[in-house]
Amino acid sequence: MSGELLGDTVHTALLARILDGRLGPGTSLSVPALAAELGVSRSPVRDSVQRLVAEGIAVSTPHAGARVATVTAEDLSEVFRVREVLDGLAAAEATERVDREGLTRLAELVDAEEAALAETPEPARDAGLDLEFHAAMRELSGNATLADTLRRLEVRAHLSGAGLWAEQRHRELAVDEHRRILAAVEAGDVAAARLAASAHVAAIGVRLRRAQLTLA
Numbered sequence: 001m002s003g004e005l006l007g008d009t010v011h012t013a014l015l016a017r018i019l020d021g022r023l024g025p026g027t028s029l030s031v032p033a034l035a036a037e038l039g040v041s042r043s044p045v046r047d048s049v050q051r052l053v054a055e056g057i058a059v060s061t062p063h064a065g066a067r068v069a070t071v072t073a074e075d076l077s078e079v080f081r082v083r084e085v086l087d088g089l090a091a092a093e094a095t096e097r098v099d100r101e102g103l104t105r106l107a108e109l110v111d112a113e114e115a116a117l118a119e120t121p122e123p124a125r126d127a128g129l130d131l132e133f134h135a136a137m138r139e140l141s142g143n144a145t146l147a148d149t150l151r152r153l154e155v156r157a158h159l160s161g162a163g164l165w166a167e168q169r170h171r172e173l174a175v176d177e178h179r180r181i182l183a184a185v186e187a188g189d190v191a192a193a194r195l196a197a198s199a200h201v202a203a204i205g206v207r208l209r210r211a212q213l214t215l216a
């Protein structure tokens with residue numbers, strides 16, 4: 001495997017562990033331990049940890065190494081309020097410029113999420129499917145500034161949301177909401193796509209707050 005490819009594979013593996021809660025908020029990101037666990041040398045792990053720090057997903061303290069960032073309820077509320085607007089914008093811009101190929105891709109992603117509903121929840125896979133749908137939508141917007149901002153916000157939004165993906169009800173609602181966004185994009189209804197995408201993010205925010213209240 002080339003160095004770059006290995007680097008991406010390691011980064012994807014670490015991100016998956018963070019997103020599904022195996023490396024929860026505040027967990028130490030020990031380069032030697034993670035390298036041993038993944039069966040790779042330390043260098044790609046070190047690079048990945050630096051990338052996570054640069055993206056605000058991990059925080060680094062001198063002499064103490066890096067830890068997965070902790071997200072307070074207030075951080076999360078801020079992130080969701082911004083995403084509500086920006087996810088709406090991404091869906092609106094995607095609706096304006098999507099082609100047949102893009103629509104097929106979105107439909108396939110929602111179908112994959114729906115197919116996964118019949119299986120036992122797997123937070124890493126389910127959060128990954130959700131991220132893929134949102135990644136496709138922001139790419140289809142063709143707005144690089146928007147896509148980059150959303151990508152950073154999204155991972156922060158997922159940081160403390162791992163628990164939600166273990167709930168069947170949340171998974172079903174997320175697929176319904178994605179279907180509604182897709183229908184508006186397919187219909188070429190810019191306003192409806194914006195509304196459906198904003199409503200989806202707002203609804204996740206509410207479910208997340210309820211889940212945290214239940215846990216607290």
Ligand SMILES: [Zn+2]
Nearest residue numbers: 130134174200
């Ligand atoms: Zn979603």
